[in-house]
Amino acid sequence: MGSDCDVLIVGGGMVGATLACALGQSRLRVVLLEDAPPDPFSVDQPFDLRVSALSVASANILKTIGAWDGITRRRLCPYRRMRVWEDLGDVEFISDEINQPVLGHIVENRVIQLAVLERGKDFENVEVIERVKTRSMTYGPKGSLVELDDGRTLKARLLVAADGGFSKVRQAAGMGVSGWDYEQQALVLTVETGCGQQDITWQRFTPDGPQALLPLPGAHASLVWYHTPEEVRRLKSLSNPQLLKALLEAFPACLGDIKSITARGSFPLRRQHALRYIKEGVALIGDAAHMIHPLAGQGVNIGLLDAAALAEVLLDAAHQGQDFGSEATLRRYERMRRNNNLIMMTLMDGFYRAFGNRSVPLRVLRNLGLGLAERIRPAKKIAMIQAMGLHRSLPRLAQGQALIG
Ligand SMILES: Cc1cc2nc3c(=O)[nH]c(=O)nc-3n(C[C@H](O)[C@H](O)[C@H](O)COP(=O)(O)OP(=O)(O)OC[C@H]3O[C@@H](n4cnc5c(N)ncnc54)[C@H](O)[C@@H]3O)c2cc1C
Numbered sequence: 001m002g003s004d005c006d007v008l009i010v011g012g013g014m015v016g017a018t019l020a021c022a023l024g025q026s027r028l029r030v031v032l033l034e035d036a037p038p039d040p041f042s043v044d045q046p047f048d049l050r051v052s053a054l055s056v057a058s059a060n061i062l063k064t065i066g067a068w069d070g071i072t073r074r075r076l077c078p079y080r081r082m083r084v085w086e087d088l089g090d091v092e093f094i095s096d097e098i099n100q101p102v103l104g105h106i107v108e109n110r111v112i113q114l115a116v117l118e119r120g121k122d123f124e125n126v127e128v129i130e131r132v133k134t135r136s137m138t139y140g141p142k143g144s145l146v147e148l149d150d151g152r153t154l155k156a157r158l159l160v161a162a163d164g165g166f167s168k169v170r171q172a173a174g175m176g177v178s179g180w181d182y183e184q185q186a187l188v189l190t191v192e193t194g195c196g197q198q199d200i201t202w203q204r205f206t207p208d209g210p211q212a213l214l215p216l217p218g219a220h221a222s223l224v225w226y227h228t229p230e231e232v233r234r235l236k237s238l239s240n241p242q243l244l245k246a247l248l249e250a251f252p253a254c255l256g257d258i259k260s261i262t263a264r265g266s267f268p269l270r271r272q273h274a275l276r277y278i279k280e281g282v283a284l285i286g287d288a289a290h291m292i293h294p295l296a297g298q299g300v301n302i303g304l305l306d307a308a309a310l311a312e313v314l315l316d317a318a319h320q321g322q323d324f325g326s327e328a329t330l331r332r333y334e335r336m337r338r339n340n341n342l343i344m345m346t347l348m349d350g351f352y353r354a355f356g357n358r359s360v361p362l363r364v365l366r367n368l369g370l371g372l373a374e375r376i377r378p379a380k381k382i383a384m385i386q387a388m389g390l391h392r393s394l395p396r397l398a399q400g401q402a403l404i405g
Pocket residue numbers: 010011012013014015016033034035036037051052053054133134162163164165168186188267285286287288294296297298299300301302303
């Protein structure tokens with residue numbers, strides 16, 4: 001027996017669950033599938049190893065859909081300063097310089113996901129199905145079928161792939177990607193510091209790869225150490241005291257005193273872009289559409305913009321009595337997002353290549369660039385506004401405007 005819905009979102013990660021909330025209170029019947037939701041939150045829980053630097057635009061989206069309270073009720077860390085440097089070139093952004101209270105927030109991925117999933121359950125037109133595996137997915141331009149392990153079959157006019165970089169939905173719809181693996185991995189460490197609460201996030205570029213600190217609530221921080229896969233493997237195999245010693249030797253002095261390493265993990269890095277984001281009856285959002293080098297912390301930020309843009313397009317179409325699943329409607333979403341995401345991915349590749357290059361003239365140029373960015377005030381302000389995600393042509397939700405369904 002098929003049960004019908006308008007929009008079936010496969011993947012209730014940060015991005016898919018945001019789309020479900022953005023479609024809440026509309027006339028569309030939405031089903032959200034998440035097979036592995038996080039465990040409930042408790043204040044004494046260790047920090048999630050995976051954290052995200054959420055831009056101001058992302059916070060606007062989460063506030064407008066009503067999920068931000070679920071984050072502030074749990075844990076988050078605002079940051080007002082951001083410093084980027086290499087050797088002599090050094091630039092520091094301070095939110096006061098553009099009369100903003102913060103540049104962004106560091107939030108554990110688990111906290112973001114829990115808050116949006118919880119919010120999704122408030123809407124009568126949204127059904128959240130958790131902890132059930134998908135048995136099969138069959139894409140059809142006029143309607144797709146998803147069979148669940150509990151015997152249910154769901155039929156939807158529009159299937160949305162929000163199931164991450166190795167998306168099964170994208171494969172079922174026969175949509176191709178281009179991409180490659182970076183010759184770098186990210187070693188992520190949660191640490192207890194002797195510095196008290198910090199309000200700065202920083203990134204130092206070294207020829208081996210960037211090193212970054214993201215502050216967490218209290219005297220805690222998340223460190224990201226980019227290096228070759230071999231070196232990351234070696235570092236990961238060290239005991240905690242050995243790793244701490246290696247960390248203190250390699251990281252800059254401003255890291256301060258590190259009391260202990262409380263968690264560690266590594267992530268291979270891949271660049272991947274879907275050749276198309278849509279076709280009749282299907283749309284890709286978030287990592288299912290793009291995987292980007294995390295050095296500037298943009299992956300989930302651009303994914304949330306995808307969710308906001310797709311919701312805007314679907315609700316506008318439904319409001320005007322148009323077919324929200326048609327290729328013509330969905331093309332507007334693709335136009336709003338694909339080029340912007342490509343520009344961001346190309347920029348990250350540029351940073352990865354330019355800062356990973358040991359050539360002396362290039363090193364001089366890089367340092368000159370960072371120094372100029374510090375001294376030329378208008379350019380610095382533009383860079384800060386970009387980093388906060390507040391550039392032009394944002395989807396309405398990211399500007400804090402509610403959508404009408
Ligand atoms: C080291 C590192 C640091 C990063 N730091 C940042 C940062 O600071 N800022 C930032 O913006 N981005 C950052 N990113 C990128 C960010 O983590 C990703 O872009 C983001 O997780 C993508 O979210 P998503 O919801 O699209 O996909 P995912 O997080 O992959 O979520 C997909 C969800 O779909 C579910 N799912 C999959 N298949 C099914 C199925 N068949 N049925 C039901 N559910 C399914 C999964 O359980 C999962 O919950 C970082 C990435 C890395 C590797």
